Amino acid sequence: MAQRLNWSREAIEDLNSIGEYIAKDSIFYARSVVRKVFTTAKQIPDAAELGRIVPEIGDQNIRERFVYSYRLVYKIEDTQVLIVAVIHGKRLIENISERFN
Numbered sequence: 001m002a003q004r005l006n007w008s009r010e011a012i013e014d015l016n017s018i019g020e021y022i023a024k025d026s027i028f029y030a031r032s033v034v035r036k037v038f039t040t041a042k043q044i045p046d047a048a049e050l051g052r053i054v055p056e057i058g059d060q061n062i063r064e065r066f067v068y069s070y071r072l073v074y075k076i077e078d079t080q081v082l083i084v085a086v087i088h089g090k091r092l093i094e095n096i097s098e099r100f101n
Contacts, residue, residue, distance in 0.1 A: 003045045004080040010099055011073075014086040018070065037067050041074075041083055048076045056093040 015037060023030035044051065044065065051063030054073060061076040066089070073085040073096075084099045 005045045006080050007083045011083045011085050040065055040067050045081045048081050
């Protein structure tokens with residue numbers, strides 16, 4: 001059975017910042033990236049375990065999917081999948097580690 005999908009406030013802020021940054025050069029591409037992140041996120045609850053375990057953390061319940069050069073990081077919980085962060089692939093995960101508590 002698929003779990004419910006929820007977004008943390010910080011993950012929404014991450015995605016807004018990404019969209020604003022890309023929109024400085026192209027509103028079209030900003031919308032495309034944001035749309036692709038949302039589309040990918042919607043698919044996660046149906047097969048949450050298919051995402052890669054975040055190597056820096058090593059917890060079976062904290063996984064990620066890649067969307068272009070961004071890491072869509074989520075936490076698998078009993079009744080939901082929580083999108084915790086959307087970060088650039090080069091950004092250090094340690095900078096957001098407090099979000100997993």
